[in-house]
Amino acid sequence: MVVSHCSSSYYRHIVQSPYISWSMEGDYRGLSSKISVQPFATKLLNATVTNFPCLLQGGQHKHKKGVQVLSQNISPPSFAVEYLDGREDEYNGVIIDPESLPSSANAFASALKASLSNWKLKGKKGIWMKILQEQVDLVPIAIQEGFHFHHAEPGYVMLTYWIPTGPCLLPASPSHQIGIAAFVINEKQEILVVKEKCPCTCSGVWKLPTGYINKSEEIYDGATREVKEETGIDTAFLEMVAFRHAQLVAFEKSDLMFVCMLKPLSTEITIDEKEIEDAKWIQVEELIAQPYYQQDELLKTVTAICMAAHQNRCYGFTAHQLTSIFDGQPSNLYYRT
């Protein structure tokens, strides 16, 4: 699906078009037709600011709202119509600025209805609306208007609305968590292992340090960080020797676990007592002799691959920083040189 591909840079090439600011079709009785736009706008803002809650939230705005007074021969509605702030993306979609959302439910509901009609008239496609946790009262209103959950994380939920008929072509929500397993082997051919305090099935088993990468963290940085956190050992990334893809392991989400070969830069172990019961350097024979390893095809295979890579009998991927003009940002390309 093409949009999926494009979505890898979907939001890096936002067309910096002017914000779609709220406009008014006015009933101008009592206003001189000679009044220019700016004084009218100013007067209106001063006089009726409480009717336009989004005007109260400009603290973090990067732009100024414009006010357009449309010609009076435009047909009704003959009352002020407020639109939500949004900027266009390169896919003929609109991205709503959460900081511009009205704080009042009524103002939001009316602005959303007006904006949806406006976007439909303009032939817009995908609408993206990020709603912050403190704005959560707006979520049911948006869902009621036909928005859907897209993704969320602590602090916000992202809602989307696909306007065209036919299947939604917006990119899917994030589907995977990225984990690492660290294979650290020293000059004495000893492997760094830990026993975890968690009550999971591997409790009491000597195993490789593992964990998830942090948001916006490179994979190999996540590996060295986890080893440092759990054991106090400093390491340097050598190569990625394998990765495991497990589907739908957690609430319909999937898991990629990258096995990283790391070179130890220190020897003294200092465990993280909150999470680690014990850590030590172990000979591979003792590691794989554990019943848990003997029963587990995955652990046995990963250990064999790591030993083969360590002994230069097979090779993994190394990491190479590259920037693509496609999304204009640095990234890491992992491959065998």
Add this chain to the structure above:
Amino acid sequence: MVVSHCSSSYYRHIVQSPYISWSMEGDYRGLSSKISVQPFATKLLNATVTNFPCLLQGGQHKHKKGVQVLSQNISPPSFAVEYLDGREDEYNGVIIDPESLPSSANAFASALKASLSNWKLKGKKGIWMKILQEQVDLVPIAIQEGFHFHHAEPGYVMLTYWIPTGPCLLPASPSHQIGIAAFVINEKQEILVVKEKCPCTCSGVWKLPTGYINKSEEIYDGATREVKEETGIDTAFLEMVAFRHAQLVAFEKSDLMFVCMLKPLSTEITIDEKEIEDAKWIQVEELIAQPYYQQDELLKTVTAICMAAHQNRCYGFTAHQLTSIFDGQPSNLYYRT
């Protein structure tokens, strides 16, 4: 962080403990103290079902609720207290069943308050509450009680509540989308390329078929599917020659793009006219001669890696199905054999 590791199987080893069903501390005036629990429960269910909305949602329940009448010398409250249904996970957490949530906001709010107090008393840690899109009115109530957004996708939002003091140790929300790029080269040394209809920066450029994998789809299956969808060409997966990790490309989410070497099993191109402008077999010289390629470090490097792999000058990872006793499910381990 240990829990991150464990979370790769976090929900595969749910302790199948009995559901924590709602119980009552009753004001039993008018009821004979000789009435046994079951008749009392039945009488109550029949008489006051509308006071217990969750009882109306049993259609898809996999279990029956129990009713416990506690001894009358328990201190107040002297009114019926309803708890939310939840099952324990192996991390001393609770997973709420969305099908059991009261449909009325008031009933939900009171049950949530009562349940939180109960979980705190019991020393529970992480609370997981999935709220379906049609239950969206409950979301602001839960956020008000201290829940946070965790993740979402069309159809539901997942909220979490970390009870202990100290940092939340629940696994993070999914952070990555998984894309593929397909390198399909035939016996004439021609590479299968497409021009996409999307208005992105690569518009008009001959490029490899790309896309995102579907939910619960294996990576190599996603690659062969995308090639088939975009060009009509049947292919077989050979190896994974590289992958790119790009961070925070879309709304604070990241992107992993796997470059898959595929063997063509057919020759006749039939494009997907909705998304593809054109497709053809191209010589590598013509592909890389395009100005866009000449300017783009990533595309040039990926093409060089693919040609080297095709000419056996370097090697990628092949896929091997393995089952781990850790999460008890089949998965694919990618590595160099």
